[in-house]
Amino acid sequence: MNKPHIAVIGGGCAGLSAAATLVDRGYQVTLFESSAQLGGRARTVPLANNSLMHLLDNGQHILLGAYRETLALLDKIGVDEKQVFLRHPLQIKLQSTSGKTVFSLKSIPCLPAPFDVLMGLLSCKGLSFSERISAIKLMARIRRGKISQDKSLEGFLLEHKQSAKLNQMLWEPLCLAALNTPIAIASTVTFFNVLNDSFSSTRFSQQNKTSDFLLPKLDLSQIIAQPLARYIQSKGGVIKRNRRIRSLVMDGNGFNLETRDGQSFFSHIIIAVAPTNLGQLIDKIPKLNNALLATKSYLYQPIYTIYLQYPAETKMPSAMIGLSDSLGQWLFDRGQLCNQHGLMAVIISAAGRHQLLSHDALALKLTEEIKQAFPDMPKPLWHQVIAEKRATFSCMPNLPRPHNKTLQENLYLAGDYTYADYPATIEGAVRSGIACANLIVGHSD
Numbered sequence: 026m027n028k029p030h031i032a033v034i035g036g037g038c039a040g041l042s043a044a045a046t047l048v049d050r051g052y053q054v055t056l057f058e059s060s061a062q063l064g065g066r067a068r069t070v071p072l073a074n075n076s077l078m079h080l081l082d083n084g085q086h087i088l089l090g091a092y093r094e095t096l097a098l099l100d101k102i103g104v105d106e107k108q109v110f111l112r113h114p115l116q117i118k119l120q121s122t123s124g125k126t127v128f129s130l131k132s133i134p135c136l137p138a139p140f141d142v143l144m145g146l147l148s149c150k151g152l153s154f155s156e157r158i159s160a161i162k163l164m165a166r167i168r169r170g171k172i173s174q175d176k177s178l179e180g181f182l183l184e185h186k187q188s189a190k191l192n193q194m195l196w197e198p199l200c201l202a203a204l205n206t207p208i209a210i211a212s213t214v215t216f217f218n219v220l221n222d223s224f225s226s227t228r229f230s231q232q233n234k235t236s237d238f239l240l241p242k243l244d245l246s247q248i249i250a251q252p253l254a255r256y257i258q259s260k261g262g263v264i265k266r267n268r269r270i271r272s273l274v275m276d277g278n279g280f281n282l283e284t285r286d287g288q289s290f291f292s293h294i295i296i297a298v299a300p301t302n303l304g305q306l307i308d309k310i311p312k313l314n315n316a317l318l319a320t321k322s323y324l325y326q327p328i329y330t331i332y333l334q335y336p337a338e339t340k341m342p343s344a345m346i347g348l349s350d351s352l353g354q355w356l357f358d359r360g361q362l363c364n365q366h367g368l369m370a371v372i373i374s375a376a377g378r379h380q381l382l383s384h385d386a387l388a389l390k391l392t393e394e395i396k397q398a399f400p401d402m403p404k405p406l407w408h409q410v411i412a413e414k415r416a417t418f419s420c421m422p423n424l425p426r427p428h429n430k431t432l433q434e435n436l437y438l439a440g441d442y443t444y445a446d447y448p449a450t451i452e453g454a455v456r457s458g459i460a461c462a463n464l465i466v467g468h469s470d
Contacts, residue, residue: 037065042458
């Protein structure tokens with residue numbers, strides 16, 4: 026009865042990372058997932074079209090070479106990075122609807138970080154020389170020390186004399202990609218935390234840089250959720266899908282969880298659900314009132330992924346292209362990435378006027394804009410829009426972020442919203458899950 030038995034509630038990246046870390050240390054773990062599928066927002070969605078079944082990601086994700094905990098975890102469970110990711114040196118190319126490249130930035134692979142990016146910025150196309158120098162000075166300043174006071178990124182950039190064109194071509198695309206939050210309300214501190222990690226020299230090699238983009242070559246369920254589940258079960262962990270927690274009640278030195286199977290007792294609990302679902306689990310635990318109050322203040326940002334299936338021979342100039350003067354922000358050629366030939370994924374991060382359109386009207390509008398940017402594009406055969414209305418919390422200045430360790434003994438919170446240094450990303454979720462597991466290990470040893 027004294028042996029720890031940990032319940033992990035939630036089978037997204039945070040919960041899976043916590044469970045994998047605990048079973049690796051020999052702990053008894055049971056993971057509960059309310060749905061039939063693991064992975065949270067990083068999952069594969071089966072969609073029927075023209076009597077055919079297609080497997081599509083719930084959103085086109087990008088990982089970074091700076092995601093050290095995610096990459097280390099995948100390596101530990103036997104996922105070969107070269108098999109599942111296309112490692113792409115930092116390159117930002119914005120194509121306008123006029124068919125011209127209006128901005129191009131490419132890192133210099135032969136240089137160590139951060140000089141590979143700084144020199145790439147110095148030679149980029151689409152900015153004046155003074156704008157390039159202004160951006161380099163700001164990046165150098167950020168690397169020299171932390172920002173003492175958090176504020177909106179737009180206000181910070183204005184104070185540091187970044188031009189409107191610099192914001193449009195460089196800072197806003199980076200901010201939307203990293204934080205899924207517009208620069209007008211985005212946290213400066215969090216944004217530069219991600220940038221500093223991405224331009225770090227701690228893992229320098231010509232083949233493996235923190236500034237690299239890691240583009241998935243498989244659906245994320247095959248890269249993250251399924252291998253983690255296999256690893257957890259191989260180490261004796263139990264995974265229960267379709268098990269919604271009906272009640273969570275304190276019982277002596279532990280907790281009783283009730284599902285459709287009845288009640289089970291656990292010595293420790295890790296709650297790894299989205300902040301929007303936190304209240305139904307902890308509203309009867311007074312010591313977690315502050316955490317619940319903090320998450321209730323959150324605002325949320327959407328991510329739209331628009332899949333456009335063109336004829337199989339259709340191919341873009343590169344696997345990832347930015348779009349300028351368009352509703353779409355990033356265009357991915359999944360033929361080059363996942364062998365889904367002719368399938369394009371267009372990403373629209375954060376709130377905007379695209380939300381006023383029906384899904385069919387949005388797909389049509391994007392089709393027209395892509396045709397303007399790339400005149401040789403044929404008509405798509407079909408489309409599918411996946412709209413995550415609450416994809417991420419709005420990463421705003423001074424946002425209250427609960428800690429992993431709560432005031433209730435042996436109860437922990439995991440999820441990207443608990444990792445205060447990062448926005449809502451896979452890396453933030455993984456780090457928070459591992460942190461919860463390490464707290465339990467440290468307390469038990």
